[in-house]
Amino acid sequence: MKYILLIRNNADFLESLSAQERDGIMADVDKIVAELRETGEFLGGQALGHPSNTKTVRVRDGLPVTIDGPFAEAKEQLAGYLIVDVETEQRALDIAARWPDARFGAMEVRAIMDETGTEM
Amino acid sequence: MTASGPPEDLLRDLVPQVLGTLIDRYGQFSEAEDAVQEALLAAAQQWPHDGVPGNPRGWLVTVASRRLVDQWRSDDARRRREETVAAIAPAGQAEVPGTDDTLKLLLLCCHPALSAPSQVALTLRAAGGLSTAQIARAFLVPEATMAQRISRAKQAIKAAGATFTLPPPAEQAQRLRVVLQVLYLIFNEGYTTTSGPQLIDTGLTGEAIRLTRTLRQILPHDGEVTGLLALMLLTDARRATRTAGDGGLIPLSEQDRSRWDQRSIAEGISLVSGTLSHGPLGPYQLQAAIAAVHAEAPTAQETDWPQILALYSLLERMAPNPMVRLNHAVALAMVKGPQAGLDLLSTLEEALAGQHRLDAVRAHLLELAGDMPAAKASYQRAARRTRSLPEQRYLTGRAARIAAG
Numbered sequence: 105m106k107y108i109l110l111i112r113n114n115a116d117f118l119e120s121l122s123a124q125e126r127d128g129i130m131a132d133v134d135k136i137v138a139e140l141r142e143t144g145e146f147l148g149g150q151a152l153g154h155p156s157n158t159k160t161v162r163v164r165d166g167l168p169v170t171i172d173g174p175f176a177e178a179k180e181q182l183a184g185y186l187i188v189d190v191e192t193e194q195r196a197l198d199i200a201a202r203w204p205d206a207r208f209g210a211m212e213v214r215a216i217m218d219e220t221g222t223e224m
Numbered sequence: 225m226t227a228s229g230p231p232e233d234l235l236r237d238l239v240p241q242v243l244g245t246l247i248d249r250y251g252q253f254s255e256a257e258d259a260v261q262e263a264l265l266a267a268a269q270q271w272p273h274d275g276v277p278g279n280p281r282g283w284l285v286t287v288a289s290r291r292l293v294d295q296w297r298s299d300d301a302r303r304r305r306e307e308t309v310a311a312i313a314p315a316g317q318a319e320v321p322g323t324d325d326t327l328k329l330l331l332l333c334c335h336p337a338l339s340a341p342s343q344v345a346l347t348l349r350a351a352g353g354l355s356t357a358q359i360a361r362a363f364l365v366p367e368a369t370m371a372q373r374i375s376r377a378k379q380a381i382k383a384a385g386a387t388f389t390l391p392p393p394a395e396q397a398q399r400l401r402v403v404l405q406v407l408y409l410i411f412n413e414g415y416t417t418t419s420g421p422q423l424i425d426t427g428l429t430g431e432a433i434r435l436t437r438t439l440r441q442i443l444p445h446d447g448e449v450t451g452l453l454a455l456m457l458l459t460d461a462r463r464a465t466r467t468a469g470d471g472g473l474i475p476l477s478e479q480d481r482s483r484w485d486q487r488s489i490a491e492g493i494s495l496v497s498g499t500l501s502h503g504p505l506g507p508y509q510l511q512a513a514i515a516a517v518h519a520e521a522p523t524a525q526e527t528d529w530p531q532i533l534a535l536y537s538l539l540e541r542m543a544p545n546p547m548v549r550l551n552h553a554v555a556l557a558m559v560k561g562p563q564a565g566l567d568l569l570s571t572l573e574e575a576l577a578g579q580h581r582l583d584a585v586r587a588h589l590l591e592l593a594g595d596m597p598a599a600k601a602s603y604q605r606a607a608r609r610t611r612s613l614p615e616q617r618y619l620t621g622r623a624a625r626i627a628a629g
Contacts, residue, residue, distance in 0.1 A: 105611070141368075141369075141372060142372065142376075143372075143376070144369050144370070144372040144373035144376055145369075146369065147365055147366060147369055148366065189365055189369070191339065191340075191341070215611050216611075217611055217612065217613045217616070218364075218611060218612055218613065219364075219417060219612070219613055219614065220413070220416035220417045220612055220614075221416055221473050221610075221612040221613070221614030221615040221618070222416055222581075222612070222615065223415075223416075223462075223466050223473065223475065223476060224473055224475045224476075224584060224615070224618060
């Protein structure tokens, strides 16, 4: 079963960390990704650019309106994602719980729809 | 052997024998398997130009053996190399193709120490001769991910101390059940895929049928092997009619039966009739028998539901599980009315809590019972719970139809 683990955090908080703290977080991340590659569960993942470099596009009355910044002034923004293929939902939740951002932000675990369907 | 079919089929039929020969000569399942893959690749490149060799199996054994030796040489395993170079006979001639090798290989790939996804991947590669890239495409994962799963599966086999031999008779029946499960998993993965890339000409369903057919040649008197083959053929006969042009699911009752594959149906019915009259019954034979009753009905209205109900009752006694009971409830509803089916469903609340199939069946039975608001709500709940896009579309469509009607 495939899941996307959405990483939500506060970019300002991350910037406030010391280099050593940030290195520790990256080491945790590297370790988890290496483990997921080893188990054959890792399908991919990316980090996203800073929220301040985001643009939001809406079309209203047929006209596109582009504004700077993410769509809302939420405390936590989407910072990246990883996609895993795991045997159970619990396994996806466990991976999310170990991800460093779960400690100071949040991890959102969502099922990825698949193209197979049983005969009804 | 001559090239009667396309070279790819010929190649893949030879895989278990070639691999079996290599393992018998050199041991080392994992390395031998890699070498056979490389030989297959070489054959796929060379045979179309140079023609199929007179002894394709011998050709593959020779090329794979050389690869294996090259591998060892590069691994600097001098002592082993010298032994094996000496052991390489002029390959292939007058060797009896070992049907036992196919069985041993399937049992090894479906070793209980492996997880189900690993069993599936390894079976497709080592017994089916598919490349890692092909298997990765079929399961929509990156090739590196699939390569890692196969490599881990091989490590697990090694760690479990599994050998390329037939297990003791007492254990063999149980191990064979796992092989059948894996083959059925492969079949279902192919059957339920409505879009996505085609793996090979006939897809995973064709591959599962091919492997099961081979297994039946080795074990012609095993009723469950025959039952599984029949079940696959009878199910696969409906494949072209189970989806609409836009990928939407078409339920059994609305399929265009004139387009069911009559040749598969005839073969499936003949297989299941033969096995039902002989040995001990088993779950695959019963499921095949149920599929045969559906296949024999000229229209959905003419389905012999009392017979299907009887078969499900038998199946539930023999192999009770919630999914069987779910289908049993549908059959019961068709024979004794929707309320009887709904009553049986209520016993599944706990076992299938939160699962969309329960909601979908309940919605269907509520619709039959004429309780439209409840049916609509059930279809919507099922649509929210499924992880399958085609199912979601189907269920949302059903709910919308009730609203419109």
